[in-house]
Amino acid sequence: MTGGAAPHIPVLLDAVIAGLAPVAGERHVDGTFGAGGYTRALLAAGAQVIAFDRDPDAIAEGAPLVAEADGRLMLLHDRFGAMTAALAARDVDAVDGVTFDIGVSSMQLDRAERGFSFQADGPLDMRMSQEGQTAAEFLNESDEAEIADVLYHYGDEPKSRRVARAIVAARPLTTTAELAAVVRRALGHRPHEKKDPATRTFQAIRIHLNRELDELRDGLAAAEAVLRPGGRLAVVSFHSTEDRIVKRFLKERSGATPAGSRHAPQAAAATEPSFARLSKPIRADAAEIARNPRSRSATLRVAHRTAAPSWSSLKGSLS
Numbered sequence: 193m194t195g196g197a198a199p200h201i202p203v204l205l206d207a208v209i210a211g212l213a214p215v216a217g218e219r220h221v222d223g224t225f226g227a228g229g230y231t232r233a234l235l236a237a238g239a240q241v242i243a244f245d246r247d248p249d250a251i252a253e254g255a256p257l258v259a260e261a262d263g264r265l266m267l268l269h270d271r272f273g274a275m276t277a278a279l280a281a282r283d284v285d286a287v288d289g290v291t292f293d294i295g296v297s298s299m300q301l302d303r304a305e306r307g308f309s310f311q312a313d314g315p316l317d318m319r320m321s322q323e324g325q326t327a328a329e330f331l332n333e334s335d336e337a338e339i340a341d342v343l344y345h346y347g348d349e350p351k352s353r354r355v356a357r358a359i360v361a362a363r364p365l366t367t368t369a370e371l372a373a374v375v376r377r378a379l380g381h382r383p384h385e386k387k388d389p390a391t392r393t394f395q396a397i398r399i400h401l402n403r404e405l406d407e408l409r410d411g412l413a414a415a416e417a418v419l420r421p422g423g424r425l426a427v428v429s430f431h432s433t434e435d436r437i438v439k440r441f442l443k444e445r446s447g448a449t450p451a452g453s454r455h456a457p458q459a460a461a462a463t464e465p466s467f468a469r470l471s472k473p474i475r476a477d478a479a480e481i482a483r484n485p486r487s488r489s490a491t492l493r494v495a496h497r498t499a500a501p502s503w504s505s506l507k508g509s510l511s
Contacts, residue, residue: 202229273410347396
């Protein structure tokens with residue numbers, strides 16, 4: 193790993209593996225391979241693993257693990273939201289477990305040249321797939337209103353208009369340090385403050401460029417489609433918007449949405465629950481946070497697949 197980065201520590205690893213409960217011979221999907229932390233644990237339990245990552249660096253660096261796994265690991269350069277088609281193309285019709293670790297990986301954060309973090313200066317990139325529009329292109333070419341909308345909706349930035357105005361005034365921006373400095377000046381940051389206000393802006397731009405929330409929704413629907421009855425889903429998210437999407441999806445699919453009224457009938461009343469045994473939100477304890485500060489904001493949710501058809505497969509018949 194370049195730049196003297198700290199070693200990768202999988203977040204909530206023990207809780208994720210406990211929720212997935214892998215046994216020898218089962219087939220699991222790791223939707224966010226990253227540095228392979230969850231995949232290694234699944235392999236150690238004797239499971240076969242199909243792992244996805246859209247980052248070509250993760251795929252290249254995972255090649256030694258593929259060789260070590262002796263045929264039990266398939267590593268695919270693809271989005272996890274596309275897993276249904278990717279698995280079907282390889283004659284895989286169902287799996288026993290699916291796990292997602294949503295958001296940016298520690299490898300991406302720790303490498304200044306990827307432009308995800310302001311902890312070390314680097315180019316304004318932030319592309320997980322290393323394809324498409326860069327952060328610099330977005331900030332230098334978009335109008336002020338669009339930038340403000342992204343900061344507000346994806347970063348919960350209460351002063352998004354002020355930050356967007358400052359960004360436009362400072363253009364062109366090319367590095368992470370330049371962007372962080374602009375945001376700090378706009379928000380009157382004081383060095384002693386615990387949280388750097390640039391964090392919200394960086395998060396928002398990254399989520400927007402990589403379509404992370406849409407990808408999460410696609411991934412949840414794909415997991416529902418590929419999990420066999422009794423299969424387990426484990427999702428780790430890192431901020432409230434992600435967790436809210438996961439919570440709402442599982443609540444709806446488990447039939448736990450509020451009952452309808454005569455004014456607003458329950459839309460899915462005739463649909464059998466596709467998930468059950470939803471866990472309460474699981475978070476890192478003090479010992480894990482001390483070992484791995486990135487786990488502080490992590491939330492894990494686990495659910496079990498029922499024998500009911502996936503809701504997406506019923507859309508045509510229900511419409």
